[in-house]
Amino acid sequence: MAESPSTTVDVSYVADLARLRLSPEEIATFQKQLGDVLGYVDQLREVDVEHVSLLGEADLKNRLRLDELQPSLTPEQALANAPRQENNLFVVPKMVE
Amino acid sequence: MDLTSLTIPELRRKLSTGAARPREVVDQLAARIAAVDPKLKAYLHLDAEKARAAADSADTTLPLGGVPIAIKDVINVQGDPCTCASKILQGYVAPYDATVITKLREAGAVLFGRTNMDEFAMGSSTENSSWGATRNPWDLDRIPGGSSGGSAAAVGGHEAFAALGTDTGGSIRQPAALCSCVGVKPTYGRVSRYGLVAFASSLDQIGAFTRTVEESALLLEIIAGHDPRDNTSIDRPVPKYTQSLGQGVKGLKLGVPKEYFIEGIDPEIEKSVRAAIDEYRSQGAEIVEVSLPHTKYAVAVYYIIATAECSANLARFDGVRYGKRAQHPKDILDMYGRTRAEGFGAEVKRRIILGTYVLSSGYYDAYYNRAQKVRQMIAEDFRLAFEQCDALLTPTSPTAAFRLGERTQDPLQMYLADIFTIAVNLAGICGVSIPCGFTSGKLPIGLQIIGPKWGEETMFRVAHAFEQATPWHKEKPPI
Secondary structure, eight states: OOOOOOSOOOHHHHHHHTTOOOOHHHHHHHHHHHHHHHHHHGGGGGSOOTTOOOOOOTTOOOOOOOOOOOOOOOHHHHHTTOSSEETTEEOOOOOOO | OOOTTSOHHHHHHHHHTTSSOHHHHHHHHHHHHHHHHHHHOOEEEOOHHHHHHHHHTOOTTSTTTTOEEEEETTBOOTTSBOOTTOGGGTTOBOSSOOHHHHHHHHTTOEEEEEEOOSGGGOOSSSTTOTTOOOOBTTBTTBOOOSSSHHHHHHHHTTSOSOEEEEESSSTTHHHHHHHTOEEEEOOTTSBOOTTBOOSSTTTOEEEEEESSHHHHHHHHHHHBSOOTTOTTSOOOOOOOGGGGTTSOSTTOEEEEEGGGSOTTSOHHHHHHHHHHHHHHHHTTOEEEEEOOTTGGGHHHHHHHHHHHHHHHHGGGOSSSSSSOOOSSOSSHHHHHHHHHHHHSOHHHHHHHHHHHHHHSTTTTIIIIIHHHHHHHHHHHHHHHHTTTOSEEEEESOSSSOOBTTSSTTOHHHHHGGGTTTHHHHHHTOEEEEEEEEEOTTOOEEEEEEEEOTTOHHHHHHHHHHHHHHOSGGGOOOOO
């Protein structure tokens, strides 16, 4: 049996990891709802998985190709949906002083 | 002449003999949509002028020449919006075609309209759309299912001949059942995912909504096939699925998994599905009981794996390259945090949080790794079951369409709507839902036929045999 995982989620900590700002109301609602879902998910602890080793996808194998230029989006097409762009670049707030 | 209720083969005959012109088809469909879509709200975007222009240049000798096909708003169609029903992609215009779209174009189809969905395909009712819920054509107070509810309502409501959808845990089969359509989820790797906005990459597959099995087989043979741009698509020849129809079920062994007839299933659903099993028996199929012992864990496994994958996939929506960006960001973290807070709806946020949590340090083994192992056991259950039979028969959904708002406050109840469809995605096998009756309140009921990996031919053959012997697929909704 695996160690019992906690069924309370520190929602604001996890939201920070996910780069997602939540309101205090959202944090409270999610805390409860995710507690319910994790309580449900907890039933997986009764399955004996000790003997299972993950096999991966039998049908899949790496496919290689020559490193040659192929048709792709032009810079203009790639930038067409950008909220801000300049000189063929995506513009974001300053990150380094 | 009403063209909108024709099947694709019937329409093709009219078009190829010149009895109808592609433009007329678009005109009639647009008129039908203008009349009923204010009630159904199946479409998010519709450019009838563009469709007319495409119709005028359609080559009616091609397999889908001049046939309009609606597309779920999660698949890129060059020059069209693709919002995934999310505010975070408001204003986004697709710069390229998904591979399935290229294949539809090559087959002569007229791409027609984007259909509504749960935001980023997360949901079972289409109520999680940022642009409002779609209604069920059989009862406007009820949900059409989800997440591909717009595609299901459009085809079921005769606002589309066929539509593409996507299925991660039942998002084609469950709405197809609830709207009385045929909905196919192909084997994982059968159809390219290039150009599909990813939700859970190891589960997502593109499939089709149609009104008959023959059309379902036709669309799949057109969109299937290996694509070098999707490394999870498999290089295997695509059979002519339409040629597997009409052989009957005599000599086939059809399995009935006992774990799919559980407490909580609506008695009317069970009765219809049992009657369908009897129909197969009377057609000469041998019915065998099989067991899929890990069935009850499928929903739990799914909500770990799907949310984990979604938390990674949706990291790309950060306000940098496309879509919405929060106004006046203080710094880059403020921009990410507020862009995502303002752009995503509640269910998407919930799943990102859950997925981030189950992948986070200290919980990975207890949740994600364990879920992957149980997933493998579920796949093994199916492998063993298919040693005893050619296909499985189950209900598609435990209940008929529920009322709008009934489950929106209780995510867990909503998740359980997919209890009979999820395991198929986890195992990477194929399934199709076909109409098999109605409740006493005249709500559609779906029968799910599950095939092994690459078992689409038998699956379609079994589906077709039932359809040809029963009247359910011919019924039209009251709208």
